[in-house]
Amino acid sequence: MSARTSIAPGRSGRHPAADPSPAQPAHSLDHGEVAARLLAWFDRHGRVDLPWQHPRTPYRVWLSEIMLQQTQVSVVTGYFNRFVSALPDLPTLARASQDEVLALWSGLGYYARARNLHATAKLCMERHGGDLPRDLDALIALPGIGRSTAGAILTQAWNDRAPILDGNVKRVLCRLFGIDGWPGTPAVEKKLWSIAAALLPQARLADWTQAQMDFGATLCTRASPACAICPLQDVCVARREGRIAELPTAKPGKQLPQRETQMLIAQDPEGRVLLWRRPPTGIWASLWSLPQHEDADEAQAWFDRHLDGDFASARALPALEHGFTHFRLRIHPWLIAVNGPHAAIGDNAGLRWTSRAELAAIGLPAPVRKLLQERTE
Known part of the structure; x- marks a missing residue:
């Protein structure tokens, strides 16, 4: 078979065969x-x-x-x-x-x-x-x-x-x-x-x-x-042609949008951290993470429903930036000590109290793991 003979990509043949004469280098190399x-x-x-x-x-x-x-x-x-x-x-x-x-x-x-x-x-x-x-x-x-x-x-x-x-x-x-x-x-x-x-x-x-x-x-x-x-x-x-830096042509650029979010780092008297199971779709789907909210008011409302403590005592930690393919996320973490959960929290499969020793064996988003390692230890 000639080196330039078209070759069908794959075994099943559904995809079209290659053009028998695609672009060639200018020299004679086949x-x-x-x-x-x-x-x-x-x-x-x-x-x-x-x-x-x-x-x-x-x-x-x-x-x-x-x-x-x-x-x-x-x-x-x-x-x-x-x-x-x-x-x-x-x-x-x-x-x-x-x-x-x-x-x-x-x-x-x-x-x-x-x-x-x-x-x-x-x-x-x-x-x-x-x-x-x-x-x-x-x-x-x-x-x-x-x-x-x-x-x-x-x-x-x-x-x-x-x-x-x-x-x-x-x-x-x-x-x-x-x-x-x-x-x-x-x-x-x-x-x-x-x-x-x-x-x-x-x-x-x-x-x-x-x-x-x-x-x-x-x-x-x-x-x-x-x-x-x-x-x-x-x-x-x-x-x-002196075009090494030009090729391949870059993707047309656009500025990534910036998003903000609040994350609660709630710790009980035993030093355990409350984790929240993310939804099955979207970013970090189904991973364990920290309770996350769009703003402080929403975070306080969630806190009051689920935890026994004083939200006013929450301490703001330095923000953390994380980049995704299509946007940048600025995380505002809040560290807060709680007495424990309200009675129903133990029966909630989407929430769990986790010791520091257990964190290594749990699938966590990289910025959440970084928050727990660098911001709270």
């Missing part, structure tokens, strides 16, 4: 040679000691890919090792409680990933005999798995043919082929998928996937890429 050069670079410089590579099972590959969404390898490795020590396979994950899964994920952020991971494990038990399906469309149908993640699972777990298009790969392709426009737009993304599919080598699909991710993460980086030692420097359109 798609097969691009793959050959990157694989040769990977053999010398690639990351081959990552914990999910030994052993490289479908479960471990899937877990690592979900953790690596919007999170760097250096951050993920510790969380991955802790997670697989507690939940070593898909059936064990499916049987675990949501609280256990969220506690193991606590601090990694983007908690929808953990909830989707748990939901996918249960669906695999129900529909796929306790295993991840070896099929592109079946993988994409599962919660939290998009086309690129599905491709990474297929190639790394089974060495099947499927392209990937994560942030690192988008950056590399935009520079190498001189692709203008923000990669998040449908038209640009379609073009990049076509190129990614056409670049697939005939063998070593697992290594090819890892090579692309490593190349973007360690050499063709967002800032200060190492062009002088790049194995593709002679055919890179961005380098030839």
